[in-house]
Amino acid sequence: MEAIVDQPRVHYINKEYGVKSWLLTVDHKRIALLYLASVTLFFFLGGAFAVALRLELMTPQGDLMQAETYNRMFTMHGVVMVFFFLIPGIPAVLGNFLVPLMIGARDLAFPRLNLLSWYIYNVGAIFTLYAIISGGVDTGWTFYTPYSTTYSSSNVLLTGIGIFITGFSSILTGLNFIVTIHTMRAPGMTWFRLPLFIWSHYATSLIMILGTPVVAITVLLLALERIARVGIFDPALGGDPILFQHLFWFYSHPAVYIMVLPAMGVVSELIANFARKNIFGYKFVAFASMAIAVFGFLVWGHHMFTSSQSVYAGMIFSFLSFAVAIPSAVKVFNWTATLYKSSISYSTPLLYALGFIGLFTIGGMTGLFLAAAGLDIHVHDTYFVVAHFHYVMVGGTLMAYMGGLHYWWPKITGRMYPEGWAKFSALIIFVGFNLTFFPQFILGYQGMPRRYYAYPPEFQVLNVMSTAGASILGFGVLFPMVYFVWSMRYGKVPADNPWGAFGLEWQTSSPPPTENFKQTPVVTWEAYEFSPRDKMEILGLRGVEETKV
Amino acid sequence: MSEHIVSKKIYFLIFSALMVLTVLTVFVATLDLGRFNAIVALSIAVLKAMLVVLYFMHVRYSSKLTWAFVGAGFFWLAILFALTLSDYFSRPWLGQ
Amino acid sequence: MEDTHSVKGLAHHFDDMEQQREAGTLGMWAFLITEIMFFGGLFMAYILYRSKYPEAFSSASGHLNWRLGAANTVVLIVSSLTMALAVYYSQTGNKRLLITMLVLTMILGATFLVVKGFEYHTKWVDHLIPGFGFEWHLAGDPQKVQMFYFIYFAMTGIHALHMVVGLGIMAVILRMAMKDRFTQTYHSPVEISGLYWHFVDIVWIFLFPLLYLLGAHEGH
Numbered sequence: 001m002e003a004i005v006d007q008p009r010v011h012y013i014n015k016e017y018g019v020k021s022w023l024l025t026v027d028h029k030r031i032a033l034l035y036l037a038s039v040t041l042f043f044f045l046g047g048a049f050a051v052a053l054r055l056e057l058m059t060p061q062g063d064l065m066q067a068e069t070y071n072r073m074f075t076m077h078g079v080v081m082v083f084f085f086l087i088p089g090i091p092a093v094l095g096n097f098l099v100p101l102m103i104g105a106r107d108l109a110f111p112r113l114n115l116l117s118w119y120i121y122n123v124g125a126i127f128t129l130y131a132i133i134s135g136g137v138d139t140g141w142t143f144y145t146p147y148s149t150t151y152s153s154s155n156v157l158l159t160g161i162g163i164f165i166t167g168f169s170s171i172l173t174g175l176n177f178i179v180t181i182h183t184m185r186a187p188g189m190t191w192f193r194l195p196l197f198i199w200s201h202y203a204t205s206l207i208m209i210l211g212t213p214v215v216a217i218t219v220l221l222l223a224l225e226r227i228a229r230v231g232i233f234d235p236a237l238g239g240d241p242i243l244f245q246h247l248f249w250f251y252s253h254p255a256v257y258i259m260v261l262p263a264m265g266v267v268s269e270l271i272a273n274f275a276r277k278n279i280f281g282y283k284f285v286a287f288a289s290m291a292i293a294v295f296g297f298l299v300w301g302h303h304m305f306t307s308s309q310s311v312y313a314g315m316i317f318s319f320l321s322f323a324v325a326i327p328s329a330v331k332v333f334n335w336t337a338t339l340y341k342s343s344i345s346y347s348t349p350l351l352y353a354l355g356f357i358g359l360f361t362i363g364g365m366t367g368l369f370l371a372a373a374g375l376d377i378h379v380h381d382t383y384f385v386v387a388h389f390h391y392v393m394v395g396g397t398l399m400a401y402m403g404g405l406h407y408w409w410p411k412i413t414g415r416m417y418p419e420g421w422a423k424f425s426a427l428i429i430f431v432g433f434n435l436t437f438f439p440q441f442i443l444g445y446q447g448m449p450r451r452y453y454a455y456p457p458e459f460q461v462l463n464v465m466s467t468a469g470a471s472i473l474g475f476g477v478l479f480p481m482v483y484f485v486w487s488m489r490y491g492k493v494p495a496d497n498p499w500g501a502f503g504l505e506w507q508t509s510s511p512p513p514t515e516n517f518k519q520t521p522v523v524t525w526e527a528y529e530f531s532p533r534d535k536m537e538i539l540g541l542r543g544v545e546e547t548k549v
Numbered sequence: 550m551s552e553h554i555v556s557k558k559i560y561f562l563i564f565s566a567l568m569v570l571t572v573l574t575v576f577v578a579t580l581d582l583g584r585f586n587a588i589v590a591l592s593i594a595v596l597k598a599m600l601v602v603l604y605f606m607h608v609r610y611s612s613k614l615t616w617a618f619v620g621a622g623f624f625w626l627a628i629l630f631a632l633t634l635s636d637y638f639s640r641p642w643l644g645q
Numbered sequence: 646m647e648d649t650h651s652v653k654g655l656a657h658h659f660d661d662m663e664q665q666r667e668a669g670t671l672g673m674w675a676f677l678i679t680e681i682m683f684f685g686g687l688f689m690a691y692i693l694y695r696s697k698y699p700e701a702f703s704s705a706s707g708h709l710n711w712r713l714g715a716a717n718t719v720v721l722i723v724s725s726l727t728m729a730l731a732v733y734y735s736q737t738g739n740k741r742l743l744i745t746m747l748v749l750t751m752i753l754g755a756t757f758l759v760v761k762g763f764e765y766h767t768k769w770v771d772h773l774i775p776g777f778g779f780e781w782h783l784a785g786d787p788q789k790v791q792m793f794y795f796i797y798f799a800m801t802g803i804h805a806l807h808m809v810v811g812l813g814i815m816a817v818i819l820r821m822a823m824k825d826r827f828t829q830t831y832h833s834p835v836e837i838s839g840l841y842w843h844f845v846d847i848v849w850i851f852l853f854p855l856l857y858l859l860g861a862h863e864g865h
Contacts, residue, residue: 107658109668175675182614183668184659210625213679217686221799228776230795231788232690238788243693246633247686297628301636312639313632520660552666554736555729564726571718575711578858590854598847605729605843607836615674622678626685633689637696 078141104186124166174208200265263400321371352403359395384444415491435469701789707860
């Protein structure tokens with residue numbers, strides 16, 4: 001499909017030029033790109049720490065770095081990846097770009113707050129980076145007390161301030177999404193016509209605004225305690241370290257769902273489009289997102305089975321943790337059912353989505369092992385846990401993030417990524433990922449504890465496998481980095497709707513104009529309705545068959 | 550969701566109620582009621598907060614959505630308190 | 646769509662005033678939810694340590710000046726009334742009384758902070774600042790008493806910070822009111838800042854009995 005008009009069309013990227021037009025923009029699409037740049041930077045920084053960890057673990061003895069250095073490395077890997085990549089990743093980049101487009105709005109409800117959130121993110125990032133450069137922090141990303149309040153001599157305070165500040169960027173993003181989804185849907189865009197991506201972002205936003213403030217105040221108390229040396233969390237001073245764990249996990253367990261719910265939203269979009277079918281049981285998948293957001297707040301005690309938490313509370317938390325598996329399973333089953341007897345095209349985004357389903361299922365199922373209080377006592381703080389949450393966060397969130405980036409790349413940049421290279425690197429990532437983390441399940445089950453820089457020689461074979469896998473995974477994520485940049489200049493120019501998709505975001509030009517739509521769209525069709533009737537006339541668009549590449 | 554103008558009379562009425570309750574809470578605090586001191590003080594505070602939320606903040610005249618938002622805030626606060634305290638209060642049971 | 650852009654106070658990405666007002670109000674409520682949870686963490690710590698160390702907390706609380714606390718409660722409730730009336734006069738389009746009420750609200754807010762500052766100063770003189778030469782010779786374990794004061798300063802300090810922010814917001818609203826920015830159809834900034842002001846008042850409604858009146862029946 002060739003472009004009909006010859007002269008370059010004005011869209012959000014070429015409308016204005018210059019640094020100022022980017023740094024002072026209030027356009028949600030430009031802010032999404034700003035976030036993309038920041039988040040990518042932190043992803044590679046976190047990745048660099050991971051490389052250091054895996055290199056050290058290639059041999060049983062500590063030869064590459066000292067124990068203290070290793071402690072700092074895994075802490076900074078966790079802090080950077082969790083707070084600066086995984087949590088903002090999908091919502092702040094893809095969500096920011098797509099939420100207004102998908103619901104037919106001109107922008108988010110509070111465009112200036114949106115820009116402010118990016119600045120807040122960066123201020124927090126600068127504090128954390130400064131903490132890293134000036135020696136780092138060694139408490140683990142969980143900042144457990146009293147080590148973090150009293151004994152650690154590393155940069156706990158600076159890192160804490162960084163996380164405290166960055167939390168507010170997350171709150172602002174969530175607040176913006178909630179208000180936007182409530183008040184700015186296009187005419188006819190009822191709640192049950194919303195793409196599932198929107199449902200999952202709504203659920204995510206709930207967690208962001210309800211959970212983040214609690215971790216903010218917790219980190220603040222930790223910092224105050226470190227400064228004033230008065231016990232709130234240190235038992236030697238009359239405080240209670242378990243209170244810290246309660247408050248910390250009240251946010252940080254739901255934070256896992258901040259990472260994975262948007263990923264699930266992305267996967268729903270990918271599956272529906274590449275199976276060319278409505279998502280099986282749309283309402284169940286939509287409500288499952290909400291259920292995960294609510295249940296996610298009731299399970300945090302399963303991180304504390306081996307602390308002095310009461311066994312009775314442990315039983316309740318264990319039971320509730322099993323309950324949260326139900327909505328997650330509903331999603332996995334419904335995606336699978338959607339694929340059944342559908343017309344599947346195996347493009348790169350779908351490969352990532354399929355990868356997500358498989359890896360998230362493994363991550364989720366091993367989560368059930370850990371939610372069983374009895375078994376958890378055996379595998380607590382071992383590599384089993386490490387493998388479990390990497391299957392959810394990397395196998396889940398990263399896979400969906402990559403899939404989403406590929407799927408919406410033509411929308412974002414107006415260029416197509418190279419399909420062959422993309423498929424190749426998707427495969428590399430999948431293989432590398434499994435080789436890295438599957439051996440860790442076995443290591444953990446055999447009893448190798450996490451967070452040690454040395455280990456008994458009998459664990460070496462599996463550790464070498466894991467390190468080999470990590471290097472493959474590393475190359476796998478470098479490829480897209482290269483060809484995405486390459487495609488921005490040399491990629492094929494696709495049609496406005498290269499996938500023939502029916503979401504509102506595809507019913508405008510690619511890249512979209514600054515105000516997204518020429519006229520406010522009126523929605524008369526259901527979500528993922530792959531045979532809409534009078535839609536084309538309403539939007540004044542060409543037939544969809546024509547626009548397929 | 551059209552705008553509802555609350556009359557001045559209601560504002561002054563609520564204000565008087567808040568003042569009376571403030572005096573009451575100070576007065577009750579001077580009596581020794583054992584554990585009921587805390588319960589009475591908290592009940593009065595909750596009542597005062599409700600008056601402010603419903604009338605000064607117009608929630609009584611607002612959409613269901615606003616009710617849901619306010620409700621969600623307090624519901625999640627309750628989750629935080631209840632599940633954390635479920636740990637502390639059930640710890641002694643093991644020894645019995 | 647083009648026409649609506651000329652409406653006073655309407656941002657480009659909203660369809661009409663109603664949608665903008667709704668978004669603003671909802672946004673403030675969503676923000677207040679985060680505030681509830683933010684203070685919630687502090688209240689959690691308070692509940693736990695008060696039930697763990699009742700004697701020390703009661704004795705420490707008895708040393709706070711409940712008269713000043715009560716006075717500040719009255720000040721804040723009056724300021725909530727003037728704020729509510731400010732919203733009323735913005736709705737009825739009475740610019741003069743709107744400005745009067747905003748100024749009164751700010752004066753009352755500042756009064757609260759002055760009283761609070763005076764209280765803090767007394768604590769400084771009495772060596773009751775946790776971590777900075779804290780001394781305690783009355784009943785109760787000094788370590789636990791210090792924890793009470795730690796929570797007291799964290800809670801009232803963060804509350805006072807919210808008051809300062811509130812005064813800043815009121816200054817902006819006042820300036821907008823004086824520049825004739827509000828009309829009978831466009832005054833949601835007054836309402837939305839009012840929500841914030843009332844919320845800060847509510848926090849104090851809880852802080853006053855929990856911190857000041859805890860030990861009032863045992864002593865004075």
